[in-house]
Amino acid sequence: MGLFDTEVGKRRLLTVELPAIEKYNEGRSSQFRVQAKKVRNSLVLTYHLKPCHNTYQLETRLEANYPIIPPITVIKTPIKLCPHLLEGQTLCLWRQSSTREASRWDAAKFTVVFAIQAAWRWLACYEVWHSTGDWPIPDAK
Amino acid sequence: MMIVQIGVGSGGIIVLDLLMRDPRITQLVLIDPDRYEAHNVHRHLFPADGVGRLKVDLAAEWVKRFRPEMTIQTLPVDVMAADAQATINDLIAECAFGIGAVDTEVAKFHVDALMRRHQRPWTLGEVLSGGIGGWVHAFTPGGACYGCVASHLRRSVTLDHDRPPANYADANATVTETRIPASRSAISVIASLQATCTQELLSGKDIGFTSLLLPLTKVDGIFTESLRPYRFQIPRSPECFVCGANQETLSGGELDAALDQALARLAHE
Numbered sequence: 001m002g003l004f005d006t007e008v009g010k011r012r013l014l015t016v017e018l019p020a021i022e023k024y025n026e027g028r029s030s031q032f033r034v035q036a037k038k039v040r041n042s043l044v045l046t047y048h049l050k051p052c053h054n055t056y057q058l059e060t061r062l063e064a065n066y067p068i069i070p071p072i073t074v075i076k077t078p079i080k081l082c083p084h085l086l087e088g089q090t091l092c093l094w095r096q097s098s099t100r101e102a103s104r105w106d107a108a109k110f111t112v113v114f115a116i117q118a119a120w121r122w123l124a125c126y127e128v129w130h131s132t133g134d135w136p137i138p139d140a141k
Numbered sequence: 142m143m144i145v146q147i148g149v150g151s152g153g154i155i156v157l158d159l160l161m162r163d164p165r166i167t168q169l170v171l172i173d174p175d176r177y178e179a180h181n182v183h184r185h186l187f188p189a190d191g192v193g194r195l196k197v198d199l200a201a202e203w204v205k206r207f208r209p210e211m212t213i214q215t216l217p218v219d220v221m222a223a224d225a226q227a228t229i230n231d232l233i234a235e236c237a238f239g240i241g242a243v244d245t246e247v248a249k250f251h252v253d254a255l256m257r258r259h260q261r262p263w264t265l266g267e268v269l270s271g272g273i274g275g276w277v278h279a280f281t282p283g284g285a286c287y288g289c290v291a292s293h294l295r296r297s298v299t300l301d302h303d304r305p306p307a308n309y310a311d312a313n314a315t316v317t318e319t320r321i322p323a324s325r326s327a328i329s330v331i332a333s334l335q336a337t338c339t340q341e342l343l344s345g346k347d348i349g350f351t352s353l354l355l356p357l358t359k360v361d362g363i364f365t366e367s368l369r370p371y372r373f374q375i376p377r378s379p380e381c382f383v384c385g386a387n388q389e390t391l392s393g394g395e396l397d398a399a400l401d402q403a404l405a406r407l408a409h410e
Contacts, residue, residue, distance in 0.1 A: 004400075005223060006226075007392060007396065008254050010396050010397070010400050011396065012382065013400060013403075014391075014396065014399055014400050014403060016382045018400075018403045018404070018407065021407060022403075022406070022407070025407075034407070035407060035408060036404060036407035036408065037404070037407075037408050038404055065247045067382070067383075068246055068247045068250045069247070094297070104295060104296075104297045105297065106291075106292050106295075107250070107288055107291070107292075107382070107383060108286075108288035108289060108291065108292035108378065108380075108381045108382055108383045109292055109380065109381075109382065110382075111382070
């Protein structure tokens with residue numbers, strides 16, 4: 001059963017996720033706003049992030065079992081093969097911190113905007129790795 | 142009194158076996174999509190000649206041996222199956238209590254949502270990998286939801302496609318986690334605890350916790366003592382996005398229309 005199939009899923013979208021996205025977009029230049037579209041039974045967000053030097057295009061998908069299963073984020077801009085990059089250009093977002101608090105997904109506390117922020121942090125780490133060869137979160141697994 | 146039980150696996154059947162002997166319980170609904178397999182036999186109450194049959198049917202027959210007058214309805218479906226939701230909702234609306242004996246996080250959240258929707262108390266039993274211990278959680282209307290509990294206990298969800306991340310610096314840096322099946326005795330202890338807590342709650346008693354962790358063996362770095370219980374009184378979180386105050390009152394077509402409007406705004410950002 002998908003996000004759009006159940007009243008629980010639809011309410012979560014309407015009262016939690018979409019307002020969080022709208023708040024994120026407030027005051028942001030158009031290039032960096034999040035666009036959200038329903039694709040079959042998933043919600044797909046497309047957006048750009050610029051952690052330091054470069055701008056990257058990303059896509060975050062809220063699948064059928066969201067929010068129990070965390071969002072899946074894919075980087076659309078071609079990047080170098082690097083640590084913490086899974087198949088299909090998927091970012092490994094949920095094991096990359098030295099504290100469990102910061103590296104786990106929590107369906108009760110986090111919205112998809114948290115995943116966007118996690119993707120920003122991943123890109124910042126990627127740019128550091130690109131320059132120095134070291135991923136700056138040594139406990140990331 | 143009617144009880145809805147979701148899951149009649151090796152743990153669920155023990156909970157069921159104990160609760161069905163309670164004369165207050167006169168009606169049962171059993172929900173489980175699985176068939177009894179050969180590898181279940183050594184940990185289950187059903188005999189080997191039940192292999193291949195639906196677990197709910199075997200469970201119903203088991204109950205009838207001791208309580209022939211019990212009214213039992215069996216649903217050999219996944220509790221999350223879309224085409225079964227109307228029936229499941231109707232049954233939960235009728236019941237007095239729910240028993241959760243499911244093992245995936247998605248199923249736990251779903252059962253929690255069903256029970257909360259109908260304001261029904263329920264208990265959930267969980268056996269830790271290897272049978273080193275287990276949890277019993279008790280959910281009451283207005284109290285913490287499973288999201289509140291999972292958040293408080295800092296639970297993570299393992300994705301189906303979750304693989305060790307590629308590490309091009311060291312291809313052997315991560316190893317896939319191994320799961321060790323729990324023993325029948327470990328399952329029995331936790332399931333019995335769940336049944337006991339359920340009976341206390343059915344009697345209107347306060348069991349004094351939302352979640353109880355019982356270590357069954359000493360494990361270095363995890364449990365310093367065996368059989369020392371840990372009780373957690375977890376309050377409902379007002380910020381919880383699962384059960385929290387953001388309870389939109391729209392439903393049906395109005396909910397769909399509001400969602401479509403909100404999506405239309407975001408599609409053109």
